[in-house]
Amino acid sequence: MNDILKLNAISILYAFIILIPIELMLNTYRIDRLTGMDSQTVSTITDIAGLIIAIAGGFLAYFFSKKWLGQRKIRFWSILLWLPYFALFQYIIGALFPITHGGDEISAGAGLLALGVMFLFPLYILFINICAEGGDSHLPKQSS
Numbered sequence: 001m002n003d004i005l006k007l008n009a010i011s012i013l014y015a016f017i018i019l020i021p022i023e024l025m026l027n028t029y030r031i032d033r034l035t036g037m038d039s040q041t042v043s044t045i046t047d048i049a050g051l052i053i054a055i056a057g058g059f060l061a062y063f064f065s066k067k068w069l070g071q072r073k074i075r076f077w078s079i080l081l082w083l084p085y086f087a088l089f090q091y092i093i094g095a096l097f098p099i100t101h102g103g104d105e106i107s108a109g110a111g112l113l114a115l116g117v118m119f120l121f122p123l124y125i126l127f128i129n130i131c132a133e134g135g136d137s138h139l140p141k142q143s144s
Contacts, residue, residue, distance in 0.1 A: 017057035021050030
């Protein structure tokens with residue numbers, strides 16, 4: 001049971017790794033309107049923030065996968081389990097912060113880009129899981 005809770009915690013982390021950059025990307029016009037900054041500046045800041053979150057979140061997921069799940073194959077279930085958490089968090093954000101201003105509508109291009117990122121995200125998770133599964137445990141111990 002303990003492994004399932006750890007797996008779900010890692011899956012929640014994966015959901016946040018993709019949720020935050022997508023939300024920043026989709027809400028660029030809203031951030032622009034609320035802060036008064038130039039749209040190009042907001043776009044650059046959200047792109048950099050998304051990249052930082054993807055890299056830092058990847059390291060966190062690697063660390064927690066290696067520490068909590070060790071060599072167990074249960075870690076590969078996170079390739080599927082991030083999606084329900086992502087949908088739940090997306091629904092909560094949409095319910096708490098509805099689009100009330102017409103200028104904040106999301107463009108079709110941004111939605112297609114978000115879908116592309118979501119289709120490639122399981123490969124990102126697979127890469128992290130394969131890296132976390134490997135390591136020095138497969139190497140023979142050296143005697144001195």
